Amino acid sequence: MAIVTMIRRDVLTLPAAELGPDNPLPPLRPLDEMHRIEDRDKEDLPGDMARQIGYAPLHSLLPVRVRDGYGRTRAPRDIDTLVIENDRLRATVLPGLGGRIASLYHKPTGRELLYRNPVFQPACFALNGAWYSGGIEWNIGATGHTTLSCSPLHAARVTAPDGGEMLRLWEWERLRDLPFQVDLWLPEGSDFLYVGVRVRNPHERPAPVYWWSNIAVPEECRVLAPAEEAYHFGYERRLRRVPVPSYDAVDRTYPLNSVHPADYFYEVPDGRRRWIAALDENGHGLVQTSTDVLRGRKLFVWGTGTGGRRWQEWLTEPGTGGYCEIQAGLARTQLEHVRLDAESEVSWLEAYGPLSARREGEWAAVVRGAEAGLDAVLPRAEVEAAYAAWRPCADTEPGETLAVGSGWGALEVLRTGDKLPGTPFEESTLGDAQTPWLQLLRSGSFPEPRRVTPSGETLVAPHWRDMLESAPAQPLTEYHLGVAQWHAGDRAQAVRSWERALQLSTSSWRLLRCLAVADREADHHERAADRYAEAFDDLCQERRDDGESWTAATAALGHEAIEALVATGRITDARAVWHRLHPATRRRGRFRLIEARLLLAEGKREAARAVFDAGFEVADLREGAESIGELWARITDEPLPAHYDFRMRPGHDDRPA
Structure with a gap:
């Protein structure tokens, strides 16, 4: 049947x-x-x-x-x-x-x-x-x-x-x-x-x-x-x-x-x-x-x-x-x-x-x-x-x-009034991520947070950028406006928005980080390193607890700051950032790889090799990335151990393609 x-x-x-x-x-x-x-x-x-x-x-x-x-x-x-x-x-x-x-x-x-x-x-x-x-x-x-x-x-x-x-x-x-x-x-x-x-x-x-x-x-x-x-x-x-x-x-x-x-x-x-x-x-x-x-x-x-x-x-x-x-x-x-x-x-x-x-x-x-x-x-x-x-x-x-999926579709439907038969994006699906953007849509102003917390998600489409440009110039508004302008390719205006926000805000780390990225993309590497170091210091002073959101922000900014400082040869400053990371973050594979890189830069080749010998797994290793093999080659002439070998390009294997 x-x-x-x-x-x-x-x-x-x-x-x-x-x-x-x-x-x-x-x-x-x-x-x-x-x-x-x-x-x-x-x-x-x-x-x-x-x-x-x-x-x-x-x-x-x-x-x-x-x-x-x-x-x-x-x-x-x-x-x-x-x-x-x-x-x-x-x-x-x-x-x-x-x-x-x-x-x-x-x-x-x-x-x-x-x-x-x-x-x-x-x-x-x-x-x-x-x-x-x-x-x-x-x-x-x-x-x-x-x-x-x-x-x-x-x-x-x-x-x-x-x-x-x-x-x-x-x-x-x-x-x-x-x-x-x-x-x-x-x-x-x-x-x-x-x-x-x-x-x-x-x-x-x-x-x-x-x-x-x-x-x-x-x-x-x-x-x-x-x-x-x-x-x-x-x-x-x-x-x-x-x-x-x-x-x-x-x-x-x-x-x-x-x-x-x-x-x-x-x-x-x-x-x-x-x-x-x-x-x-x-x-x-x-x-x-x-x-x-x-x-x-x-x-x-x-x-x-x-x-x-x-x-x-x-x-x-x-x-x-x-x-x-x-x-x-x-x-x-x-x-x-x-x-x-x-x-x-x-x-x-x-x-x-x-x-x-x-x-x-x-x-x-x-x-x-x-x-x-x-x-x-x-x-x-x-x-x-x-x-x-x-x-x-x-x-x-x-x-x-x-x-139930995300509330982003509901926000867009509210903005446009579009009818999309068959795929309803109900207002009931709106959540915390959409709340400040809904206020911008309805009142014309972007709300400042009531408590210190990492910034919420940013919208960058032209219609949202236009609304941010028309909103009262408050720190968080200028921050999001700068991100939208950066996405649109107007980098000079994005920098001006972030600099204006920096003058208005009591919280500077997220703005300094944006300006550091802008400096790095413009090949101003020393200034980028300065701003990253200052941003990380401000974040460590501002963070309120060891909860998930602050820990994620510290890990993300710390990673970028160490990378920028090492690139300019400021190994002591990079090590100072390393020590201020949460212990659980330092134990993650990505940061164990960073530690080996720091040790090598400090002239401690054997200690860097010991990190590899102890073993680590970079959970978020990017498809096609060769960073592990490249660092290993700087430490030793020995073949890369198989469990670290994620190389995908021809040339790493003697057999025919």
């Missing part, structure tokens, strides 16, 4: 690290994003690809904060889930962690179709830091993993196109100021999960859009896609066209055949059905297909080199098996952004389900066979029909609320 599709709440218990507090300092430095290429590499690319690579690349994380407060101590933790299932499939969704599908289980065969991470371990892969591996994630915003990777989304029940239940996820993406929704439903008796996606631009100006659905699958597979060419992008930051499936006499459609981490963006011919599949040694696995708007398909591999394997262990439990990623996006590569016209929207339908096909043999024949198998279980016309049936339902108002 068929089971009617249902949605229910559940709990997933995993060994999990705590996310910890966000970094309270506004991210004023340029974005450290490695997915960029040099202009000379664009000359040989198709014209539309080159234009979209150059269109509105993200230069700043503002207004989003950096999430770097997590560690690597894991303990059993209950994670709220929403489960949608019929008699064939069961999808487990994590609404509090980006709406990710953590599991897609096929009941008739008893197979998990995804790579299911046995732990929750944040690592520094999202644009704003904290990210975790596994499942299917929804990447919106700009090149890279979304800033919503570890954030809650709104979720509710909605009536599906077939009259059953549909799970709607939605949120306001803050980097581009765009609302989006993801609708998931399982038609009765279907082996495929349908996913309807819509991104809206409610503004009177065009907006750049980025979307990639990222699917983690076990890496012991072969990845199939209807392409004979791909664009290869590696950590050497070069984009080049390569043949599929093989180049340099190696078949790259087997993830474990590559040594180094790399992206392969498949060139699916126009008019060809859009799909990608990962099949195990027996020819069983997952297939993803979509309507044609979702144009791109990609394979990411970690490779078999030391760095790639170390990252695999870092993101999960050693010995639990590795993964690769198959992806689908709006553009052909992840280096591109697509223009979305003013007051318009873009939408598409995706389908995820099991596929069995022959994976060995001549490439063209294998791809034809897999595509025929897909057509047999889910014809292309059926996907188009499902999309047509879903589109009227995209505006259906949600029913029962199942999870």
Whole structure:
């Protein structure tokens, strides 16, 4: 007897690290994003690809904060889930962690179709830091993993196109100021999960859009896609066209055949059905297909080199098996952004389900066979029909609320009065972060805090900047105005705003820190170091307790201050900052690495080596970062120990790429 599709709440218990507090300092430095290429590499690319690579690349994380407060101590933790299932499939969704599908289980065969991470371990892969591996994630915003990777989304029940239940996820993406929704439903008796996606631009100006659905699958597979060419992008930051499936006499459609981490963006011919599949040694696995708007398909591999394997262990439990990623996006590569016209929207339908096909043999024949198998279980016309049936339902108002996201969408809707059918951003979702901005909106003035505390979040969009410019010139108003002006590229005016605030304020550390960043970006390194030292001293005098917010502020400012002081050779001053950090902060891996750097600068090479020998883990080590290896090379000529080797570029491994 068929089971009617249902949605229910559940709990997933995993060994999990705590996310910890966000970094309270506004991210004023340029974005450290490695997915960029040099202009000379664009000359040989198709014209539309080159234009979209150059269109509105993200230069700043503002207004989003950096999430770097997590560690690597894991303990059993209950994670709220929403489960949608019929008699064939069961999808487990994590609404509090980006709406990710953590599991897609096929009941008739008893197979998990995804790579299911046995732990929750944040690592520094999202644009704003904290990210975790596994499942299917929804990447919106700009090149890279979304800033919503570890954030809650709104979720509710909605009536599906077939009259059953549909799970709607939605949120306001803050980097581009765009609302989006993801609708998931399982038609009765279907082996495929349908996913309807819509991104809206409610503004009177065009907006750049980025979307990639990222699917983690076990890496012991072969990845199939209807392409004979791909664009290869590696950590050497070069984009080049390569043949599929093989180049340099190696078949790259087997993830474990590559040594180094790399992206392969498949060139699916126009008019060809859009799909990608990962099949195990027996020819069983997952297939993803979509309507044609979702144009791109990609394979990411970690490779078999030391760095790639170390990252695999870092993101999960050693010995639990590795993964690769198959992806689908709006553009052909992840280096591109697509223009979305003013007051318009873009939408598409995706389908995820099991596929069995022959994976060995001549490439063209294998791809034809897999595509025929897909057509047999889910014809292309059926996907188009499902999309047509879903589109009227995209505006259906949600029913029962199942999870609550942020209040930023509610603030924007209050500001504009826009109606966004299907994705209500209710005033009841407004919280402490939005409260001062709501007062600015309604009264024209930004409230000064009643008690000493690290500053709240900053908004930088032009309309908020205009309101700040018109508001009474109070210290906190001028601080936020300076951040908005800095984001807009008006750095001289930002400095003037911060300097005005400094004259008015009794609290100077956050303003001195902003001015120190401005000095550093202008190559005034000595003055930047002076201001950082003064800012840290003021913070230590002002902080009221050892609570989470003050500890996070002290760690963040201390890190920046030490970096600036060491860069100017002021090692004694840097050591003085080190000693004033909280003891728990000094024990964190990031600060153990800083300690080794300080010791080396003080001429204590053996003591610096002892820090490495004692062991540390830099929980927030950035994807592609080589700081550990670089410091080790300054301490000793010995090979870098494997547990510190996160290097991902070719050149660190003698084996062929």
